[in-house]
Amino acid sequence: MGKLVYGIGSLEITIEDRILAHLQIVIVAKLRRDEGFVMSWKDDPEVGDGRSSIWLHRAVPLYFKFDSPDQPEINRQWVEILTISANSAAGLRLVEEPTEQR
Structure with a gap:
């Protein structure tokens, strides 16, 4: 489990x-722009089994910490x-990874 x-x-x-x-790819792309x-x-x-939200902005420090040293294979469809989702008015929402790749 990363953080x-x-x-x-x-x-x-x-x-x-x-x-x-996968989130790192999307978040970094948005903040770069x-x-x-x-x-x-x-x-x-x-x-608490509820829902949480944060406002992500490039002015706030952000740190990605992975437990594994290995980079997983990236599912481009999921990205x-x-x-x-990140470009929508509702913002980036974590959704299940699609099982079928295009």
């Missing part, structure tokens, strides 16, 4: 390395789905 650390140690989100690798956006996810039952 997405947002702000100066203020928020630490535990995310599986494979998911985090100086586009702020919302990211939302369903909380783990251990922290595209996540990018479309």
Whole structure:
């Protein structure tokens, strides 16, 4: 399980390395273009089983920490789905990885 650390140690989100690798591609692409956006996810039952959201902006420090030293194979279809989500008014939402690749 990797971590997405947002702000100066203020928020630490535990995310599986494979998911985090895909999110990193989408988030970095948006922030490179100086586009702020919302990211939302369903909380783990251990922290209340609700939903959380953060506003991502390039002015706020962001740190991606992977447990594994290996880069997972990237599912381009999933990156595209996540990018479309990030570009929507609702913002980036974590969705299941599609099983079928185009």
